[in-house]
Amino acid sequence: MAEITSRSRRTAPWPKGDMWVFGYGSLMWDPGFPFAARERALLRGYHRALCVYSRFHRGTLERPGVVLGLDRGGSCRGMAFRVEAEDAKPVLGYLDERELVSYAYRRRFLPVVLACGPVRAFGSVPPPQSTHFAGPLFSRRTVRLRGRGGW
Numbered sequence: 001m002a003e004i005t006s007r008s009r010r011t012a013p014w015p016k017g018d019m020w021v022f023g024y025g026s027l028m029w030d031p032g033f034p035f036a037a038r039e040r041a042l043l044r045g046y047h048r049a050l051c052v053y054s055r056f057h058r059g060t061l062e063r064p065g066v067v068l069g070l071d072r073g074g075s076c077r078g079m080a081f082r083v084e085a086e087d088a089k090p091v092l093g094y095l096d097e098r099e100l101v102s103y104a105y106r107r108r109f110l111p112v113v114l115a116c117g118p119v120r121a122f123g124s125v126p127p128p129q130s131t132h133f134a135g136p137l138f139s140r141r142t143v144r145l146r147g148r149g150g151w
Helices: 084-101 138-144
Strands: 019-023 037-054 066-084 106-113 117-125
Touching: 019 084, 019 106, 037 117, 066 084, 066 106, 066 117, 084 106, 084 117
Parallel strands: 019 117
Antiparallel strands: 019 066, 037 066, 037 106, 106 117
16 A cells, blocks of 8 residues: 655656546545445455544634544545546546645545455545544544534
8 A cells, every 4th residue: 555656746657547436435425426336345455434633624723623634554434436537637637626625635546346346546645644634533522522513
């Protein structure tokens, strides 16, 4: 699972042909971009968790909220979206604006398993060394982190 490197986090190398995008949170029900196919997907090596501090939409600088992210270990079920090659650049631009705006996540290729077999899909993963990464939170602390935008 190598992180995509480029001069800017907003300019990632484009895959040749169609690409896959992995969603494990709101992307599952509200992708907001055109896709040619949607399939259930399994990601091993990460699990879905409230592990990312949100200082903008779900909280403030003084009282951050928490949002879903992928934490290491376990597995995560989500949705994979196949995006046609001609839509790849605008879709990744849209995802950068939606998912990477606060620097809380990094774009990675993730090995996901579909009914037809394994594929590599773009996904957003919080780097554990980031100040946005909350790590495992106990339920009492999570409740206190409720921000102005909800959970």
